[in-house]
Amino acid sequence: KGKDLNGFSCEHPFLNRASPILVGDHVTEDSGTGLVHTAPGHGMDDFIICKEHGIDPYCPVDEYGKFTEEAGEIFKGKEVLGEGNKVVIEKLKEVNVLLHFENYSHKYPYDWRTKKPIILRATKQWFISLKSIQQEACDSLKDIKMTPETGRSRLHGTLSGRQEWCISRQRSWGLPLPIFYHKKTGDALLSKEIILHIQQLFQEHGSDCWWTFPIEKLLPPNLSSLAELYTKGTDTLDVWFDSGASWSCVLSDNISKKADLYLEGSDQHRGWFQSSLLTSVAVRGTPPYRHVFTHGFVVDEAGKKMSKSLGNVIDPQHLVESVPDMDKKGKKIPLLGVDVLRLWVAQSDPSKDVAISFDILNSTSESLRKFRNTARFLLGNLNDFNPSVDAVPYSSLLDTDKYFLHLMHSTATKITEFYENFNYHGVCQTIKNFVNTDMSSFYFDISKDRLYALSPRDPSRVACQTVLYYALDFLSKSLAPIVPHTTEDIHLHNPLATTISSFHNGWFHLNDEWQNQTIADRFDLIFAIKKRSNLLVERARQTKNIKTAIETNLYIAIPPQAPLFKESNKLNETSELSDFFCVSKCVIYPMGSDVDIPKANILYTDEDSEDMIESLL
Numbered sequence: 001k002g003k004d005l006n007g008f009s010c011e012h013p014f015l016n017r018a019s020p021i022l023v024g025d026h027v028t029e030d031s032g033t034g035l036v037h038t039a040p041g042h043g044m045d046d047f048i049i050c051k052e053h054g055i056d057p058y059c060p061v062d063e064y065g066k067f068t069e070e071a072g073e074i075f076k077g078k079e080v081l082g083e084g085n086k087v088v089i090e091k092l093k094e095v096n097v098l099l100h101f102e103n104y105s106h107k108y109p110y111d112w113r114t115k116k117p118i119i120l121r122a123t124k125q126w127f128i129s130l131k132s133i134q135q136e137a138c139d140s141l142k143d144i145k146m147t148p149e150t151g152r153s154r155l156h157g158t159l160s161g162r163q164e165w166c167i168s169r170q171r172s173w174g175l176p177l178p179i180f181y182h183k184k185t186g187d188a189l190l191s192k193e194i195i196l197h198i199q200q201l202f203q204e205h206g207s208d209c210w211w212t213f214p215i216e217k218l219l220p221p222n223l224s225s226l227a228e229l230y231t232k233g234t235d236t237l238d239v240w241f242d243s244g245a246s247w248s249c250v251l252s253d254n255i256s257k258k259a260d261l262y263l264e265g266s267d268q269h270r271g272w273f274q275s276s277l278l279t280s281v282a283v284r285g286t287p288p289y290r291h292v293f294t295h296g297f298v299v300d301e302a303g304k305k306m307s308k309s310l311g312n313v314i315d316p317q318h319l320v321e322s323v324p325d326m327d328k329k330g331k332k333i334p335l336l337g338v339d340v341l342r343l344w345v346a347q348s349d350p351s352k353d354v355a356i357s358f359d360i361l362n363s364t365s366e367s368l369r370k371f372r373n374t375a376r377f378l379l380g381n382l383n384d385f386n387p388s389v390d391a392v393p394y395s396s397l398l399d400t401d402k403y404f405l406h407l408m409h410s411t412a413t414k415i416t417e418f419y420e421n422f423n424y425h426g427v428c429q430t431i432k433n434f435v436n437t438d439m440s441s442f443y444f445d446i447s448k449d450r451l452y453a454l455s456p457r458d459p460s461r462v463a464c465q466t467v468l469y470y471a472l473d474f475l476s477k478s479l480a481p482i483v484p485h486t487t488e489d490i491h492l493h494n495p496l497a498t499t500i501s502s503f504h505n506g507w508f509h510l511n512d513e514w515q516n517q518t519i520a521d522r523f524d525l526i527f528a529i530k531k532r533s534n535l536l537v538e539r540a541r542q543t544k545n546i547k548t549a550i551e552t553n554l555y556i557a558i559p560p561q562a563p564l565f566k567e568s569n570k571l572n573e574t575s576e577l578s579d580f581f582c583v584s585k586c587v588i589y590p591m592g593s594d595v596d597i598p599k600a601n602i603l604y605t606d607e608d609s610e611d612m613i614e615s616l617l
Contacts, residue, residue: 138156266295391466407434
């Protein structure tokens, strides 16, 4: 067993050095040979196990990926992943210790941009210990609203598993770390006095003065005599520290001041969200934000990451330019407009990656076209309506009007709640369902006879126009935050508009009396009856006895004690029921009574309807 080798040592193939055998938990049975080479300077697991056994990291590779002098004279200056690899193999052959070598595929980290392998190196860096604020930062999450809620556990996981923060980076750009190093010993020269002095220089001359000023000017006057002994450090500050401290510039000096919202991609739980929380808790003892909203990333329709090398990138600019472009396959890119892009974003679930393709965008364009056509229908039927003169009071509306206003009131309340909670895909789905089902399929469908067949000033027609006026206001305001160009179009074509822009109209002004549960309960029953009557109509249509429902008469037997029957006289006196059921005539009569039903050419009955109606009542 492997543990039996613990404590033994191996002789290095060509260096006078012994290498101890260590038992490590990171070595698994399902991958590799189980006996692995350990390089504490070139891997986290290796670094940790060697540190536990008092073995210092050894890293004979420089920042250019070449062997250093520590590796030996014959390897010095050669690229590790190139010629250096070949020289190592030749050396092993030379000393006759190489049994076999071959190329094989295995897991190894690659740079996503260059698609080349990464060389891991243990180097000297600057760290901040987080142990003193780690628990405080984790505890503060309970007072922060997260959208989606899964973000809370993700952010907590990154915080609880992190005890230090590496703040130094080896880049040629960024904010320099103001540290001096002794030319001979390499020891760092850093003090509060030095930092305050450089801070003053940065305020006066900008951070570039670190690179342009001589050392004697960067050091405080009482230390300038040491300038010849030191050199300037070239490390830059971690950009997450830069961005994480942005609250200190944006928010006021008031310790309790917090941002209403931090918005970024889901990868920022280990980035900006975390760095902002840590710096704010460290300095002010409180989080910098009240609400964190995270979203997924754009992928293609197959779920693959957008990449220029894969050729699956859709440039948003090409979708809104005046002259459509061509994609790499020679396919014409459709000109869709900004509102389609905004609607596509809004209707996507932010808790997941967002797929995009021309098919998806074309489907989104159809959804927007449906909204525009709905607005066109509303505007077209309001051209002779003046709300200040013609609007009908709620008490004079038909029951179908009141029921539609009840639905609209409930929908507007739900949409408002969704907007307040950044649930934009909930907003889009709710509007879409309301427009397709409650507006078009229900209210518009049953109102067309009133709008087109009655005289312009008929009370029933004007009552319907009153409701359509409210519906146009609802549609414009509910869509405005998502598709502003469309709603502005509606506003410009609305002769009833009283403001210069749709965005001057404010939010919904809902009348409390629209919320009418009594009407809603009544229509729940009527809808259930309509569902059954539609089956009879469909049966007649399939047998080719009728072409449309308007050719039929409908008689509904209701128990006399039912609330709906009490309203039957009023309903029977109007065309409201026939409009609702989309039939020529509809009559409600008491169940069990003799009613004079005109002789029909063909009679269709629903034997289960009486039991169904009684159970619903």
